[in-house]
Amino acid sequence: MRIGQQVSRFTWPGSPASIGPTFASIARWSEAAGSESLWVMDHFWQIAQIGPPEEEMLEAYTTLGFAAGVTSRLELGAMVTAATVRNPALLVKTVTTLDVLSGGRAWLGIGAAWFEEENRGYGLDFPTTAERFVRLEDTLRLAKQMWAGDDSPFEGEGFTAPRPLNVPQPVRTPPILIGGVGERKTLRFVAKYADATNIFDGGPEFVAQKLGVLREHCDAEGRDYDSIRKTVLTRISLSERSGEKVPSGEEAMSVDQALDKVGALAAVGVDTAIIGMGNDTDEAAYELLGQLVEHAASI
Template sequence: MKLGLHYWNFSNPAEPTAIGPTLRETVTIAEQAGVDSFTVMDHYFQMDQMAPAEEPMLEGYTTLGYVAGLTQKMTLGLLVTGVMYRHPGLLAKIVTTLDVLSGGRARLGIGASWYEREQRGLGVPVVPMAERFERLEETLQIALQMWSGQGGEFNGKHYQLAEIINSPAAISTPHPMIMIGGGGEKKTLRLVAKYADACNLFGTSADDLAHKLDVLREHCRAEGRDYDSIVKTALVTRPALVDPDAWLADVEAFKALGITEVMTMPDRNPVEFANGLAEKILPRVASI
């Protein structure tokens, strides 16, 4: 079982001069301890159902570029990129840049985006949900075309690219992993079956995960896709350090369903959390 650290909060400590050093110390401890992946959110305001929107929030890909220079092994990505926040051609270029500069450690985590407060607040276009999913599918098609090296044009309903050049090419082969986040049964999981290398689901319970994976299996059958070729990951919602035994029991149950990577979120100072993972969680995760 692989373990990822999902760094969702920049408020502990919140002083701007402390955010960078805290992040640096956290990722250093995490990588040395054996954490496999590092992700941040793609938000510009903090999620207001979690904490006040005015709390510190860094732009995701800039943050990952900083982390890439501090690390050597961890896979880096957003959990997950909001499809409305960057033009697809530029997004593929951004992920390619991260992949080249990190030595092939980038992955494209992507979803339909949902947080309208930050979108309206900063002038990001807000479109109906059906259109967001249309744009998500075109974005996936554009990324795959850019990473294929075939060049040419793209003429979709929402996006038109006249000259697809992506140089230098990504280091990851055949391209950076595409991970679609979310458990929407009609659209999101269908897009996973059609385009993605990996899915990311909320690990609220084994029963819920089992149901979502059954839905994914049906979409794979409809798309003619090998279900086993898709990497299954889950963000475990239970705090890892409050009750490590219960958290690890969840991970054991998720593993039995075919989940091969779990992500956990700090619930305290991230340096303290990373040290706790190193001492109490990682040695046991390695045996699962």
């Protein structure tokens, strides 16, 4: 079991001046603890599951570029990019740029988008569900083409690009992770296009059921199910004092409790836990994160 970290909240004392230094510390601490990856949300407003829309939120790819500059090993991605927000060719160019400047550490995390109010607030179109999935599939197809060095005209179902030139090419072709649990389209797109799936932590039985659907889509597509990384986005706040309240209001876990949690996910086929920490600004938590990373590696 591999461990990554997601940062989904930037509401810290002394903002906005404190945001850059605090986030830089989180990235460095996470890397030193042995985290495999660091992820941020692709939102312009805070989401209701975490806080009010007026909370501080940063643009994802600028933030990932900043993280690349203060780390040397962490893999970097958006959990997950809204396919509707950016021109697909420009998105592929953006991820390529992150990969080049980070020395081959970028991921394309992507999904069909869901936060309509945020889009409307920014004056962005928010297409129908069917149209959003058309844009998602067009983007996935175009990414494959551009990262193959093919600048011939692209004709998608809803998007065209007369010459999607992508120079320089990435240092490493960015792996594609699709986030979401939709059984008819999202998981089918994982089987057809992606290197990884991300499922939110609805508990081991929920995750197992979704992975079973993914396996069926892999069989239908002729795809090797085992070639796809299975990641779960979950919440784990680590503390020496199990049960204490952390700044987010969540209860902290011991390392042993966290190992039980990720072990239950591993038992149903998950190979990577990407954790959000409600005390991610507490440097002491990263010593415990290092222990979790070390012990989880043997699960």
